[in-house]
Each structure stands twice: as structure tokens, then as C-alpha cells.
Amino acid sequence: MPPLVHRHPLAAQAAEVLLGRIRAGEWPLGHKLPGETTLAAQLGVGRSTLREAIRELAGKGVLDSRQGAGVFVTALDVSEDWDAVLRRATVGAVIEARIAIEAEAAALAAHRRTPTDLRAIRRALAARAIGDPDIEALVDTDTAFHRTVLVAAHNDVLIELFDSFVPRIHRAMTDFLRARPITAPEEDQAAHLALVEAIADKNASAAAELSRAHLTALKEALS
Numbered sequence: 001m002p003p004l005v006h007r008h009p010l011a012a013q014a015a016e017v018l019l020g021r022i023r024a025g026e027w028p029l030g031h032k033l034p035g036e037t038t039l040a041a042q043l044g045v046g047r048s049t050l051r052e053a054i055r056e057l058a059g060k061g062v063l064d065s066r067q068g069a070g071v072f073v074t075a076l077d078v079s080e081d082w083d084a085v086l087r088r089a090t091v092g093a094v095i096e097a098r099i100a101i102e103a104e105a106a107a108l109a110a111h112r113r114t115p116t117d118l119r120a121i122r123r124a125l126a127a128r129a130i131g132d133p134d135i136e137a138l139v140d141t142d143t144a145f146h147r148t149v150l151v152a153a154h155n156d157v158l159i160e161l162f163d164s165f166v167p168r169i170h171r172a173m174t175d176f177l178r179a180r181p182i183t184a185p186e187e188d189q190a191a192h193l194a195l196v197e198a199i200a201d202k203n204a205s206a207a208a209e210l211s212r213a214h215l216t217a218l219k220e221a222l223s
Contacts, residue, residue, distance in 0.1 A: 095219040096219065109121075
């Protein structure tokens with residue numbers, strides 16, 4: 001009797017064929033796949049192998065098997081691993097994404113911040129003002145400040161996105177500051193203070209614009 005592991009390559013092949021047909025547009029987004037018996041016959045595999053192939057594509061977000069309803073197309077291709085996307089992305093592209101996230105987060109923070117949030121933001125700003133001579137520590141305090149603004153927005157999705165960017169930005173900022181130290185730390189700190197005051201005053205439009213302006217200047221400097 002052949003070992004069961006021989007089934008897995010066949011299931012993987014069946015998954016590739018299904019994915020190829022989805023990519024080719026045979027089944028549009030939201031479309032229901034043919035029944036199990038029909039589809040297994042089309043692919044020339046057993047029903048158990050087909051189920052494995054469907055489970056594989058479901059795990060990758062392409063298919064959704066709904067009890068009693070059938071199997072539906074939920075994506076037209078396999079999503080690339082997020083970490084791989086960030087590793088390949090330019091620093092400029094990552095900062096552009098940060099602008100979209102942090103400008104909105106600043107506006108939300110102005111609307112939603114609590115007294116506790118505001119105290120945390122001011123503490124982070126004060127820590128940032130110390131200007132640690134160690135470059136990595138300096139980048140850490142800056143990152144911590146920006147994260148307190150995200151936290152004050154009270155949106156877990158935005159926080160998760162910001163956290164995913166941190167390693168990529170941290171490396172770029174550390175390398176940049178080693179080569180070109182901040183020449184006007186007082187102006188840089190004043191820009192961050194202005195953002196804090198806008199959030200404290202619940203001025204959402206000003207907070208968003210200040211965040212956007214700061215990050216746009218950072219993008220230009222790093223580019």
C-alpha cells in the first residue's frame with residue numbers, strides 16, 4: 001500500500017489547476033464552484049483529493065466552503081505574504097502608506113482621545129524631547145510617540161497596520177540618522193508639539209494636516 005503522503009502532491013496539483021481556472025476568469029468573484037462530484041471528475045481526482053485542494057485554497061483565502069451551500073470564490077488570486085510585500089517595498093512607498101494611516105489616525109485621535117490618551121501622548125512627546133544620543137533609542141522614542149497617537153484613535157486595525165510597518169521604517173530611520181543627524185531638533189520637536197496641541201484642542205483637520213506634512217517631509221528627506 002503506497003504511503004498516504006503521496007496524496008498531498010496530487011491535492012496540491014489539483015489546487016493549482018483550480019487556481020489557474022479562477023485566475024483565467026472561469027469562475028468570477030463570489031461565484032459558486034460546480035458540485036464536488038462534477039469538479040472531481042473534471043480534474044480527474046477523487047473526492048477526498050478535491051476536498052484537500054479546496055481546503056488548501058480556502059486556507060489561502062481564495063475559496064470559502066460554506067456548509068450546505070457549496071464552495072465560493074472569495075479572491076481571484078493568492079495574496080502575497082504581507083511581510084514579503086514590506087521587505088520588497090521602498091521606504092517611500094511605506095511612508096506613503098503611513099501618511100494615509102497616520103493622517104486619518106490623527107484626525108480620529110482628535111475626536112476620540114481621552115484624558116488618559118492625552119497624558120500618554122504628552123509623556124511620549126517629553127521622552128522624545130530628551131534627544132538620546134543613541135540613534136536607535138532616538139528612533140524608538142519617536143516611534144513610541146507616533147504609536148500613542150494611533151492608540152488614541154481607538155482603531156485596532158490602524159494600530160496593527162502601523163505595527164507592521166515599524167521594522168521597515170526603524171531600519172531606514174536608523175541608517176538615515178547615522179548618515180545625516182537632525183540639524184534642527186527644536187523645529188522637529190515643535191512640529192510634533194503642534195500635532196499634540198491639535199489633538200488636545202480636538203481640531204481634527206489640523207491634526208490630520210500636521211501629520212501629513214511631517215510625514216511628507218520625512219519621505220522627501222529619506223528619498
